[in-house]
Amino acid sequence: MSFEGKKALVTGASQGIGRVIAKTLAAEGAEVIVNCAHSPAKAQAVADEIIAAGGKASVYVCDVSDEAAVKQMFAKLSPIHYLVNNARVDPYFRKPEMSNGDWFSLVMDINLKGAYLCSMSFFEQAKLLAGSCIVNISSVRAFTPAEMHMIAYNVSKLGMHGLTRAFAANGAPYQIRANTVCPGMVMTENLAKRLTPEQAAAEASKIALGRPAESEEIAAAVVYALKNEYVTGDTLQVNGGMYYAP
Template identity: 35%
Template sequence: MSSWVTVVTGGSRGIGAAICRRLGAEGHGVVIGYMRDADAAEKVAEDVREAGGRAVTVRGDTSVEADVERLFEVAEGELGPVTGLVNNAGVTGPLGSLADAATADLRRVVDVNLLGVLLCSRRAAQLMAPRGAGAVVNVSSAAATLGSPGDYVHYAATKAAVDALTVGLAKELGPSGIRVNAVAPGMIDTEMHAAMGDPGRAHRAAAGIPLRRPGRAEEIAGAVAWLLSEEAGYATGAVLRVAGGR
């Protein structure tokens, strides 16, 4: 597309921030959705602008319908028609067994990781389908097939649902010219592990990864950027695993 405008949820840190920076460098107008840290989101926006892209930040909760409506309204009002969506926002809750998980944590994981993706995808479809073009990339996880026993099986379950959504929505929206794909990261070295209470987790896991190291956020961003690009114009309904061989 000649003028990309891409919404990235959870764009203020980690994988989301890397995606925003990569897309900005490739000429996208980037809408950086974030939940709490306005300063971090604005720093990512500055990086996008320095790379030659346009950027706007929008605060909101993707599991809240009104916030999703506003996210896309600001995107279209400030940068133009939305051509791309990256559903990156996600939460894990504390590490541990399902038996010990709090109901509030389970509900939040489902609300953000599944309902939020559904709400954002629905709004993108409503906008893109009449225009006959667009691309959606969902950030899934290798946990969807590994199950993550003892860590967060509830998180893994939501990511498996995202994979199913990717396949079904690709078939539903394909006739309208909209592609839907997913990237499934493995163990990526981001601040998410510290937020879960285990900052050294990614590097400790390296011995069980065939490539013997955790991934970098920039490696996920590259996969997302390719799936959004015209080079991937015949790819839809795919779940691209970027997990070091796991």
């Protein structure tokens, strides 16, 4: 149990990839905080699953874009050894009445400002801990040109790489590390609902390995980023050959 005695906060862990990251870190022995903003019952179900499997978990509801709420979350939960910035607003849930400006602000607020605020609060308390680490969940979309409706999302994800570098550089004197895990297409429950089997097959055909990732394959990269104490400021591409990073 390599994460025994460590506390991990996974933002946006009520479903999808975050849920599997939370379960995986708990299976490695971490005490996991399952965060979400809007669906506490789903987050509680994730925590219950972890506890039923013999792990340690609790739920903390907090909108990561709310600075006061984020500060309060860290004040209540510290010490937190590992922060996984995973929360995002689903880019396919833009309401038609939203202006471009409102949408851009919402995406930046949750995806990028949320990660920044959590990292800032994390950093202060992590200075006092040995071997703490941030993992930012980006996307292959950080490196690919966006369709018109995905511009805000892609830009927010590219911004996370800047956060990783900054926290890696500023954290190194304190043995605080920061890395980015960069998934390609991942077959989450939401994606399975949104795509018809034909659409899913068409998307999979664009991937060199011919299939989307399972969330467990993303969680495995998070575990690696947390465990390897000589990896910092780096990006782990987990995209099935969808994109070859330089």
